[in-house]
Amino acid sequence: MERQQLHWIANFVWGIADDVLRDVEGLPHVFLSVDIDVCDPAFAPGTGTPEPGGLQARELLRAVRRIAAAVPLAGMEVVEVSPPFDQAEITALLAHRVVLEALSGMALRRLGRGPEPERSRSLGSASGAGPPGLGDGA
Numbered sequence: 001m002e003r004q005q006l007h008w009i010a011n012f013v014w015g016i017a018d019d020v021l022r023d024v025e026g027l028p029h030v031f032l033s034v035d036i037d038v039c040d041p042a043f044a045p046g047t048g049t050p051e052p053g054g055l056q057a058r059e060l061l062r063a064v065r066r067i068a069a070a071v072p073l074a075g076m077e078v079v080e081v082s083p084p085f086d087q088a089e090i091t092a093l094l095a096h097r098v099v100l101e102a103l104s105g106m107a108l109r110r111l112g113r114g115p116e117p118e119r120s121r122s123l124g125s126a127s128g129a130g131p132p133g134l135g136d137g138a
Contacts, residue, residue, distance in 0.1 A: 017063045021070050029074035034064060034098050036091060037080045044094050046086020057094050061101045062115075068105025069115035076102050 024030050041050040043057040055063075068076075078095040086092055105115055 014063075014066075017066045020067055024071055028072065030071040031074055032064070032067060032071075032076040032102065034060070034076070034078045035080050036078055036095055036098070039094065044081075044091040046082050046084075046089075046091030047080045048082050048085065049080065057097075060094075061097060064098050065101040065105040065108075066115040068102040069108045069113075070105075072109075073102065073106055 036044045037047040037049045037051050038054055039051075039057060039060055040054040041047075041052060043060075044050075044054075076099070078098050081091050081095045083092065108115060
């Protein structure tokens, strides 16, 4: 995929996270439910309802970290992981990482830091232009 396409996709996912944050602004507690079948089957094959054309794993992980860093999470769940369909355990590993990203976001919130990864060099530009958190690492 071209860098420009990756940048567009990242901006789109970041925009969705902005919409979610705007909708829950001011709530005292938020429960986050992540349906793993939002990801493309290449990244989450072990689900009962695969969605071709879904998010890439890194897009989901960044969105979860961003949301968890910005809202007062009271709890969360990851649903639709189906071990019988997850032969290589890829989906289970992604679900595990989703929970870790949420915990990281919560820790960053307590520290007063943003959800950006340690390495925040953005795609397409060394100047850091682009959506926050679009970098080499998650």
